[in-house]
Each structure stands twice: as C-alpha cells, then as structure tokens.
Amino acid sequence: MNAEAPDASVETPAGPGRIVLLTASHRVAPGLLSWPAWQTLHAADLVLVTDPDHPQLPYLREAGVRAEHAAPAADELVAECAGGRTVVVLVGGEGDTRLTDGLARLGGSGRFAMPDLELLPGSYDLPGARLLDLVQVMDRIRRVCPWTSRKTHRGLAKYAIEEAYELVEAIEDGDRGELREELGDVLLQVVFHARIAQEDPEEPFDVDDVAGGLVEKLIHRHPHVFGDATAETPEDVHEHWLRTKAIEKQRTSVTEGVPLGQPGLALAAKLASRVRTAGLDVPLPTGDSTGDSIGYDLLALAVRAEADGADPEAALRAAARAYRDAILAAEGHTG
Secondary structure, three states, X not given: OOOOOOOHXXXXXXXXXXXXXXXXXXXXXOOOOOHHXXXXXXXXXXXXXXXOOOOOHHHHHXXXXXXXXXXXXXXHHHHHOOOOOXXXXXXXXXXXXXXXXXXXXXXXXXXXXXXXXXXXXXXXXOOOOXXXXXXXXXXXXXXXXXXXXXXXXXXXXXXXXXXXXXXXXXXXXXXXXXXXXXXXXXXXXXXHHHHHHOOOOOOOOXXXXXXXXXXXXXXXXXXXXHOOOOOOOHHHHHHHHHHHHHHHHOOOOOOOOOOOOOOHHHHHHHHHHHHHHHOOOOOOOOOOOOOOOHHHHHHHHHHHHHHOOOOHHHHHHHHHHHHHHHHHHHOOOOO
8 A cells, every 4th residue: 555645736637536434234244235335346446444354355355346454544545545546445333433533634634635535334224233232242241251151040030020110110200211221121131031041951042032932923913914804993902912812822711821929919900801801700709707808808909990991000009109209208308
C-alpha cells in the first residue's frame, strides 16, 4: 500500500475516488450479503479487510473477490483512492471508529481532496437477532464461570419463581424500565435452563429445541392465523386454544396440568376455571365444622371471583399494596 498522504494540489483528473465502508452483521450467516454489496465488491479497485479472521473472507474469495488484509490509517486509505479508484473496506458490524474519526479529521483540515465516503450495510440484523448474542454469552459463562458452571435445574428453580414475581410487580407498577429489565431476567432463566439441558447425558436439548417446540405449539393452537379456521372474537380464540390443547394433552382429568405449588388463591381460581369450562358440577368443600374454616372461606371467595371474571390473586395483591401504602403513611413516610 502507498502510505503517503495525498496532496490536494496534485489532484488527478479522475478525481479523488471513493471509499466504501462495508459493514456486515455477525448475527447473519457469513456470505449472506445484499446484492448492492456484492456488486460493489466485484466492481471495486481494491478490497481491504481489517480483521484477518473476518468470517466473510472465505466467502469473498469463493466469489472471486480478491481481498487484502490491512488496517490502513485514514491518510493511507485516501492515498489509495487517488486517480478515481474505489476502495472497499470491510469492517465489523459496529463500524471502525478509528478509521472514520481519522477521515473526519482529514476532511475537516481542508488540506486534502477527500474521496467520496459511503457507508454500505451489507447485511442487517433481523428482529430477535440479539438473542443469538444472548445464547453465545450464556454458553461462555456456563463454560467459564465457577458459579454458573455448577448450577442445576433444581438449584435454579427458586430464581424462576422470584423473577416471575418481580416481573409481575414491574407490570403492576407501570415502570417501563423495570419491565424491560425484569423481562430480561425471566428470559435469562429460560436460556440458562436450556443451556444446562444441553449437558444431559440421556435426554439433551437446547434453546433451539425449546424455541422450535414453542413455534410448533403456537402455530398449531392458532389455526385462525396459520390455517383455515376463523375466529372473530377473543372468546373464539380461547375456544380454539382449549380445543387444540385438549387434543394435544389427552388428559383424563381437568386437574391435570394445574401446578399445585402456585399461590393458594391462584390455584383455587385455576381449578374453578377448569371446572367451569368443563361444565362440571362440583360442590365446594366446607371442611370440618370443628376446625378452622378460613381456608374454605377463601376458596369460596376465589371461586366467586373467577366466575365474575376477576383474578383473586391480583385483587388480593392490589389490596395488600394499598395496605402497604397505608402502613408507610402511618409511619410518616412520604413520596
């Protein structure tokens, strides 16, 4: 490469040339570049790659594009464009601030005839692309971190419960920043468990298996979206969901699939919902008349709330939060 800086007073008739900074997302499979990117690469007078291990390099060579490994300074790059030449620099997906800042300084000095500068995205991130980063980061942490590498499904179980409650609290508070953060914490639990599952010697699965199963389930349970069925109201959608779920699960009891470990009011409401949907007539138990009947009273309240379309767990939580606020006020706390 010619390392001499160009002289504005000796500009060639062909003009100062053109610099194309070509970016490519590392979250897209190498070789999947846009057609304008391939056209520019083939037509360029010189193609430079700043990283010798850039994942696009093998594909450029396979396509007949001759690329040189170089990390030129700004003045060296400008010199390469002399005579109207087009130089393409393949940089990382985040760009190359060292190079762009250097070009900006040269242009701002007024001492050089600067080439045309173009930023050409060769590939774009698709929605959800950052999930690939999350999977890669989780994989590395699992292999290297002394704490993370020893965790098991059972050891993580309590965190899933805690993060779910914190997510609910963020939703009820209406704090958008907290909501985003808590959604991330819940997502971490999914990715963490999926990464642990890869190591199972008998029944391994990974995050792609989890996502693939979820995609199949969503498509199957939304025939009005992905099939020929019709659904005009939310109630129609709910019926589709229940019908396809019943076929999938083939349960012998409406109580199957109801986790008994959930909070009491939520458990009572869920059982009441199953009973009502199935059209069963099941009298509520009243308990031993000689014992404490508070649990059965709460059960009756939860069933009544569910029948009225209310969430008894959320209602009690809202009342408890109001009680908390009253306690704070009684203690003299403000704000």
